[in-house]
Amino acid sequence: MSRAEGPISQLIEAARMARNNGYAPYSRFTVGAAVRLTDGEIIAGANFENASLGLSLCAETVALAAANAQGRLADVEAIAVTGGPADALDGPVITPCGRCRQILNEAEQVAGRSISIYCADGKGSTVVEHSVAALLPFAFNPNDLGTTSHRKAR
Numbered sequence: 001m002s003r004a005e006g007p008i009s010q011l012i013e014a015a016r017m018a019r020n021n022g023y024a025p026y027s028r029f030t031v032g033a034a035v036r037l038t039d040g041e042i043i044a045g046a047n048f049e050n051a052s053l054g055l056s057l058c059a060e061t062v063a064l065a066a067a068n069a070q071g072r073l074a075d076v077e078a079i080a081v082t083g084g085p086a087d088a089l090d091g092p093v094i095t096p097c098g099r100c101r102q103i104l105n106e107a108e109q110v111a112g113r114s115i116s117i118y119c120a121d122g123k124g125s126t127v128v129e130h131s132v133a134a135l136l137p138f139a140f141n142p143n144d145l146g147t148t149s150h151r152k153a154r
């Protein structure tokens with residue numbers, strides 16, 4: 001899809017704004033993500049690097065952890081991600097890394113619904129939609145541990 005409209009473009013704009021807060025002094029590649037909840041609330045995240053380089057956190061993971069910190073992990077229905085070189089306004093269409101895909105899969109299992117992933121270029125003009133299942137086929141699931149305790153009691 002190109003130039004998204006309505007709630008999708010709103011979510012991408014939130015991700016683009018969050019990208020400004022990316023802490024990326026080592027890679028100089030800033031990333032923003034924004035999660036949309038079932039009631040329309042948007043929760044943002046930005047990448048958060050560390051001098052111990054391998055400890056860096058991706059924007060998607062930060063946004064999902066922020067939703068969890070508000071007790072809203074089960075309400076996640078979509079996520080947008082955008083990023084690029086810190087000194088440029090644009091950037092390529094990026095898709096979540098492998099670790100974030102596994103974390104998105106966990107959120108999907110908790111939410112009990114599929115989560116739409118909107119991958120936007122830096123300008124937000126090109127948007128590619130993916131599902132978790134498409135990005136992470138044959139995922140390792142909470143059910144594989146023989147537990148259902150990831151499901152929220154309602």
Ligand SMILES: O=c1ccn([C@H]2C[C@H](O)[C@@H](CO)O2)c(=O)[nH]1
Nearest residue numbers: 027029031047058059095096097
């Ligand atoms: O989907 C992605 C890909 C990369 N990054 C971050 C990790 C690191 O801080 C920087 C360069 O890989 O971008 C994200 O936040 N999300």
Ligand SMILES: [Zn+2]
Nearest residue numbers: 058096097100
């Ligand atoms: Zn990641």
